[in-house]
Amino acid sequence: MSGFEWAGPASASVAALLDILIALLIGQWLNTRGKPGWQLPSLLGLVFCASLLVNSASMAGVPLWAAFAALPLVLHTHYGLMWLAGATCIAALLLDNRYRNGRASTAVIIVLFVYFRACTGHVADAGMFSLAPLVHTVHLLAAGAWAGSVLVFLAQHRKLRQDGKWFDSPSARHLSQVALWAVMVVVLTGAANAWRVLQLGASAVEPWQQPWSVILKTKLALVAIAVLLGATNRWSIMPALDLNQQRAQRQFMALLLLEAVVFVGVIGCAAVLGSTSPPM
Numbered sequence: 001m002s003g004f005e006w007a008g009p010a011s012a013s014v015a016a017l018l019d020i021l022i023a024l025l026i027g028q029w030l031n032t033r034g035k036p037g038w039q040l041p042s043l044l045g046l047v048f049c050a051s052l053l054v055n056s057a058s059m060a061g062v063p064l065w066a067a068f069a070a071l072p073l074v075l076h077t078h079y080g081l082m083w084l085a086g087a088t089c090i091a092a093l094l095l096d097n098r099y100r101n102g103r104a105s106t107a108v109i110i111v112l113f114v115y116f117r118a119c120t121g122h123v124a125d126a127g128m129f130s131l132a133p134l135v136h137t138v139h140l141l142a143a144g145a146w147a148g149s150v151l152v153f154l155a156q157h158r159k160l161r162q163d164g165k166w167f168d169s170p171s172a173r174h175l176s177q178v179a180l181w182a183v184m185v186v187v188l189t190g191a192a193n194a195w196r197v198l199q200l201g202a203s204a205v206e207p208w209q210q211p212w213s214v215i216l217k218t219k220l221a222l223v224a225i226a227v228l229l230g231a232t233n234r235w236s237i238m239p240a241l242d243l244n245q246q247r248a249q250r251q252f253m254a255l256l257l258l259e260a261v262v263f264v265g266v267i268g269c270a271a272v273l274g275s276t277s278p279p280m
Contacts, residue, residue, distance in 0.1 A: 014051045016271035027148025045090045052083050082120045089113035114140050121274050139189035146182035147263040149175050167249040169241050176234045197278045212278045219269035222262050229259040
């Protein structure tokens with residue numbers, strides 16, 4: 001397992017939180033007619049600023065409280081430029097929400113933000129305008145659509161119960177349809193990502209036994225569990241939802257909650273992957 005490099009728990013934790021917020025943002029766009037409000041983009045901006053400090057400290061090899069001194073140098077690196085582009089997207093999202101609140105413009109800003117974020121990772125080594133960052137961007141968007149739709153549906157269901165209602169069957173069917181398409185895109189783009197990285201590390205000794213590959217296998221196992229849970233909901237539980245069976249509704253929500261828990265593990269693995277050196 002030689003050549004193992006990891007940016008550390010702080011970097012991975014902030015990256016995981018960013019991924020969750022991006023997923024929620026995409027989920028909101030898909031389920032609330034493109035109106036994210038100002039709270040979620042603002043929280044995303046705060047965490048994005050925290051990511052700059054954490055990664056600056058890691059890049060400069062200094063404690064977190066000394067990271068401010070390294071910011072001028074970090075902001076002139078490729079990572080710094082991509083961070084500035086991402087910060088511009090968050091500012092544009094807040095301005096768009098304040099003055100336009102358009103569905104199409106919100107989508108464009110989210111896609112650009114995810115693209116710039118993708119370009120801060122390993123895929124940037126292939127070049128910003130190469131196929132690798134584009135594939136990874138699509139992968140992140142599809143993963144965000146899948147996880148975000150589940151998380152937003154759970155939040156909406158909780159609000160329904162507070163309002164004295166129990167279940168929204170049309171929204172459940174919409175969620176299932178979004179998840180179906182998102183899973184197919186996630187699998188295809190994820191396979192392309194893994195193949196590219198492992199091809200680059202083909203000369204490494206036992207590439208599948210290196211830390212990056214072990215984390216990848218853990219992530220794949222969790223994704224398989226999430227797919228199984230989602231498939232059970234779609235093919236076994238959904239038909240009974242059309243009959244308004246409360247037992248089926250409870251089963252649907254229980255499986256969806258389990259799926260959300262699994263997503264937390266998937267996002268955690270993805271964050272650690274992004275801060276771990278691939279096989280070399």
